[in-house]
Amino acid sequence: GDSVTQMEGPVTxxxxxxxxxxxxxxxxxxxxxFWYVQYPGEGxxxxxxxTKADDKGSNKGFEATYRKETTSFHLEKGSVQVxxxxxxxxxxxxxxxxxxxxxxxxxxGTRLAVHP
Amino acid sequence: NAGVTQTPKxxxxxxxxxxxxxxxxxxxxxxxxxxxxxxxxxxxxxxYSVGAGITDQGEVPNGYNVSRSxxxxxPLRLLSxxxxxxxxxxxxxxxxxxxxxxxxxxxxxxxLVL
Numbered sequence: 001g002d003s004v005t006q007m008e009g010p011v012t013x014x015x016x017x018x019x020x021x022x023x024x025x026x027x028x029x030x031x032x033x034f035w036y037v038q039y040p041g042e043g044x045x046x047x048x049x050x051t052k053a054d055d056k057g058s059n060k061g062f063e064a065t066y067r068k069e070t071t072s073f074h075l076e077k078g079s080v081q082v083x084x085x086x087x088x089x090x091x092x093x094x095x096x097x098x099x100x101x102x103x104x105x106x107x108x109g110t111r112l113a114v115h116p
Numbered sequence: 117n118a119g120v121t122q123t124p125k126x127x128x129x130x131x132x133x134x135x136x137x138x139x140x141x142x143x144x145x146x147x148x149x150x151x152x153x154x155x156x157x158x159x160x161x162x163x164y165s166v167g168a169g170i171t172d173q174g175e176v177p178n179g180y181n182v183s184r185s186x187x188x189x190x191p192l193r194l195l196s197x198x199x200x201x202x203x204x205x206x207x208x209x210x211x212x213x214x215x216x217x218x219x220x221x222x223x224x225x226x227x228l229v230l
């Protein structure tokens with residue numbers, strides 16, 4: 001079945017460091033890919049998405065490129081801030097798996113802690 | 117707009133008790149869903165609804181019931197709570213059931229079953 005694998009956390013960085021959180025996926029169809037972020041005590045919110053190969057999603061300085069050949073959607077940011085401390089979830093929705101409905105399949109999440 | 121609201125924020129139950137987790141949205145979204153979040157496992161889909169009167173099962177539906185009598189509300193019922201249902205529950209909604217649609221999540225309900 002479909003699945004999403006993320007690098008284990010926690011990831012601990014100093015402010016202004018470069019961030020990469022790896023995400024790879026397995027899907028039977030041609031999925032759309034998402035990164036959601038969960039700040040402490042809050043629900044998840046969409047960070048960025050990409051719906052076809054080679055698309056780059058971007059938001060708030062974060063970027064991720066849909067790589068079909070490596071089945072990856074790695075999240076990057078050039079200079080992290082303390083306010084970026086959160087849990088980041090990679091997710092996919094697969095038309096072959098979902099019967100056409102938006103059923104998200106999530107990775108386990110990666111906790112990021114940024115220190116001043 | 118309040119967005120997606122969930123009540124209660126935290127609940128403790130004894131094994132065998134029943135309860136309803138409330139979820140409401142004020143964005144006139146057609147699609148709503150319930151997920152549970154467990155450590156090391158990400159979120160898993162419990163049930164979803166594509167509109168009032170229409171619901172279906174997700175990945176982990178056992179032990180849970182849902183109904184959708186209005187567009188705004190999508191309650192999740194635990195009929196006989198079990199310790200395995202200790203989790204954080206998130207309700208989500210989106211404008212449509214399109215696979216590329218952004219889903220909006222509530223703040224979650226933390227449930228502890230003793």
